[in-house]
Amino acid sequence: MxxxxxxxxxxxxxxxxxxxxxxxxxxxxxxxxxxxxxxxxxxxxxxxxxxxxxxxxxxxxxxxxxxxxxxxxxxxxxxxxxxxxxxxxxxxxHHPSVWAQYRSDVNRLIRQLEDKPELQDGYLAASSGHTGIDAFDFWARELVTTGYLHNHARMWFASIWIFTLRLPWQLGADFFYRHLLDADPASNTLSWRWVAGLHTKGKTYLARASNIEKYTGGRFAPAGLAEVASPVAEDEIHSLKPIETRPGCDPSGPIGLLVTEENCTPEDLAGQVEDPRSILGIRTNTDRSPLETSALANAFASDALTGALTRAERRFGAPASLAVTEDWTTALVEWAEGNRIQTIVTQYLPVGPTRDRINQARPVLQNSGIRLLEIPRPYDVAxxxxxxxxxxxxxxxxxxxxxxxxxxxx
Ligand SMILES: Cc1cc2nc3c(=O)[nH]c(=O)nc-3n(C[C@H](O)[C@H](O)[C@H](O)COP(=O)(O)OP(=O)(O)OC[C@H]3O[C@@H](n4cnc5c(N)ncnc54)[C@H](O)[C@@H]3O)c2cc1C
Structure with a gap:
């Protein structure tokens, strides 16, 4: 590019x-x-x-x-x-509690913004690119306009957010998550935690003006950056959990193919999924945050899923439809019952908002006699x-x- x-x-x-x-x-x-x-x-x-x-x-x-x-x-x-x-x-x-904790922290911090004018001012200045730190302000606007930042800029940005501006890392991660085209629950949350000194315990990343000057080819040399980066503390202990592989039972009865943002090449499941009766794509525009997700990021996700459904329809020869809804449980049950589907097959859903939605729907699907089969990718299994x-x-x-x-x- x-x-x-x-x-x-x-x-x-x-x-x-x-x-x-x-x-x-x-x-x-x-x-x-x-x-x-x-x-x-x-x-x-x-x-x-x-x-x-x-x-x-x-x-x-x-x-x-x-x-x-x-x-x-x-x-x-x-x-x-x-x-x-x-x-x-x-x-x-292996550490799904990190995601749950992050989501609950973001909700709490966003609610607090109105009651804490100092926090709100700092947050608004940072997220609108008005801090007076030229490099940081440029990246804030670059992110909002393009939906992308270079990896090094992401590291510098996160470091300045946390250690110079002294803002909560979770709000910075949320700002990225709402704007990045590549916004990923794992890479984003864990990279922010890594900069903050929470991923590799006690090891932080400090952005230095000389490093920024060198690696931006002299475009920026910001003054006034923090000179120390003391690790952010947290009380929670995130213990390791064995991965639930949800091994495939053989699909029984009529199958429905579920396509989500987690896998927009459902045609790759051909060979493992035979003769689905119907194909459903499902998403919402509001799952990333209580704040608004950028139109650019939503459009990319929406195009990815729409294109996936067209290709799946062609590949499997079954009708495909798209549900854009807040109520996944009802949409899934109605789709399965309306098409007399007994097993919903989908690619394994990693930790993130899609998994959270499916976890909510799972008991209702079970009570309705509908099984959900997640197929893991051999690459991930390895x-x-x-x-x-x-x-x-x-x-x-x-x-x-x-x-x-x-x-x-x-
Ligand atoms: C604070 C912060 C937040 C981030 N948030 C995200 C995010 O939400 N989604 C995301 O995909 N990446 C994230 N990254 C990682 C990295 O910045 C991007 O993956 C990379 O910049 C994408 O550009 P590229 O495709 O040109 O990468 P390249 O350098 O060309 O690398 C090739 C591929 O490797 C993977 N990759 C590269 N670097 C990393 C990395 N450090 N961590 C994980 N995967 C990597 C990506 O899939 C990338 O497409 C984040 C990094 C930081 C420091």
């Missing part, structure tokens, strides 16, 4: 971008990836994250295509970054058991995983 950034929510657009970037995924990426040259020049990074988020392109596809072009040694850095995503997804699966503590465990297993999953040419 060399000039104007734009993302079209289709698998074809994702593959085209991957192939255009591929030659630069080796040494070029390792040497250049930390530079944020600004929204007009993103040629040093892949810009694939919005597509990966909705699974319009899979991590497996990215890795396979990359390793068809480069040796693992040559593309090591890029490959590791792709596995960072898998690590965060797996880690949150990666997630290695995402229980730090990234190192998964990183050390990358060569094995690549081999086991058949991602590199022999």
């Amino acid at each position: 060399d000039s104007s950034m734009s993302w079209t929510a289709t698998p074809d657009a994702a593959l085209k971008q991957l192939r255009a970037f591929q030659p630069r995924a080796g040494q070029n990426y390792s040497a250049e990836r930390n530079y944020d040259y600004g929204p007009e020049n993103r040629s040093n990074i892949s810009c694939l994250s919005p597509w990966v988020r909705y699974q319009l392109i899979s991590e497996e596809c990215i890795l396979r295509e990359t390793l068809a072009c480069h040796s693992l040694a040559n593309a090591e850095k890029f490959v590791q970054e792709v596995f960072w995503r898998s690590y965060f997804k797996g880690w949150l699966e 990666c997630w058991p290695n995402a229980t503590k730090g990234f190192f465990k998964l990183k050390a297993r990358i060569p094995d995983l690549i081999q086991t999953l058949g991602l590199a040419r022999a």
Whole structure:
């Protein structure tokens, strides 16, 4: 993506971008990836994250295509970054209480804004790009206008939010989550926690003016940044939970295929899902936050799901419809009963708002005699058991995983 950034929510657009970037995924990426040259020049990074988020392109596809072009040694850095995503997804699966706590904190902090004028002023200045810190203000506006920020800018932004502006990290994460096209419950929440010193306990990330100056190519050198970053404290203990794989029972009786934002390439389930009677796509525009989600971010998510339904209809030869609703339980029960569906099949739903919705609907579906079958991706099944503590465990297993999953040419 060399000039104007734009993302079209289709698998074809994702593959085209991957192939255009591929030659630069080796040494070029390792040497250049930390530079944020600004929204007009993103040629040093892949810009694939919005597509990966909705699974319009899979991590497996990215890795396979990359390793068809480069040796693992040559593309090591890029490959590791792709596995960072898998690590965060797996880690949150093992620590779902972090997500629940984050959601409840955001609700509480947003309610408090009106009663705490100082907090509200600080929050409004930061989220509208009026703090007087030129770099930070630029990124706040860049995020709102484009739906994207470079990884280094995300780190600097989060660090300044927490340690210089002294705002709650959860409100910053919520601001990102409402605006990013790639907004992901795991990567976003856990990256903010990592900057705050909550993910790797006690280890914070401090944004320094000299580092910003170097890696923005001299575009910014902000003054007055915090010089120390004491870790944020929390009382909760988030213990490790075994992952509930919900192993597939064989679907029995007539099947309905459920498509959500968690997998917008349902055609990949062909072979595992046979002859669905009907296909339902379901989403809401309000699940990310009590505050408004940006129109840009909602439009990308909506396009991703609409396109997925069209392709699923073609691939499975069954009628597809879309429900945009706050009441998933009623929509699911009515759809299943109206089509005499006994088993709803969907891709495994990772921790996040979609899983929360389905967890609410699950008992009602059960009482109505409707089973819900979630099919996990072999890639996640292979990666997630290695995402229980730090990234190192998964990183050390990358060569094995690549081999086991058949991602590199022999
Ligand atoms: C505070 C903060 C919030 C973030 N929020 C999100 C988010 O909501 N969604 C999201 O996808 N990423 C998030 N990231 C991670 C990272 O910034 C983006 O994935 C990356 O900038 C996307 O750009 P790219 O596709 O060009 O990445 P590239 O550098 O080209 O990397 C290729 C792919 O690897 C994955 N990846 C790269 N870096 C990371 C990383 N540090 N963590 C996890 N996955 C990574 C992405 O899927 C990315 O598309 C966040 C990082 C920070 C510091």
